[in-house]
Amino acid sequence: MTTPVTENPTIFGKILAGQIPCKKVYEDADVLAFHDINPVAEVHFLIIPKKYIPTLADIDASDTALMGKMLSLVPALAKEQGLTGGFRTAINTGRLGGQEVYHLHIHVFGNRPGGEPLRSLVGKA
Ligand code: 5GP
Numbered sequence: 001m002t003t004p005v006t007e008n009p010t011i012f013g014k015i016l017a018g019q020i021p022c023k024k025v026y027e028d029a030d031v032l033a034f035h036d037i038n039p040v041a042e043v044h045f046l047i048i049p050k051k052y053i054p055t056l057a058d059i060d061a062s063d064t065a066l067m068g069k070m071l072s073l074v075p076a077l078a079k080e081q082g083l084t085g086g087f088r089t090a091i092n093t094g095r096l097g098g099q100e101v102y103h104l105h106i107h108v109f110g111n112r113p114g115g116e117p118l119r120s121l122v123g124k125a
Contacts, residue, residue, distance in 0.1 A: 012103035044109035
């Protein structure tokens with residue numbers, strides 16, 4: 001069940017509660033996906049759990065199925081949104097991880113076929 005908005009004070013809590021709109025990509029009983037308001041690539045959406053989990057550092061063993069479900073949705077949703085040539089996923093965690101909204105979310109972003117490849121962030125000097 002969705003945590004009441006009074007216990008989830010984040011902007012994503014308000015989106016889940018229907019208090020502010022979003023451009024929806026996907027929804028089921030456990031998960032909502034919607035386009036990022038400030039995209040960093042041609043396509044950029046977020047997958048969030050309906051359960052209020054502030055950060056990836058807050059998950060425990062009881063969240064294994066939910067986290068697996070969220071990650072498993074990524075390829076199909078990315079394809080549906082036109083990211084057929086590849087994409088990047090990211091989960092920013094905590095202040096030093098660059099997290100701004102404290103409701104766990106997976107970023108999925110990339111350019112459509114014919115667009116520029118994303119610049120690699122890791123593994124290169
Ligand atoms: P973080 O830095 O926490 O990993 O990412 C938060 C993301 O949420 C940012 O990419 C930001 O653009 C996005 N965001 C913040 N406020 C809103 C909003 O009201 N609606 C939508 N759709 N995205 C938002």
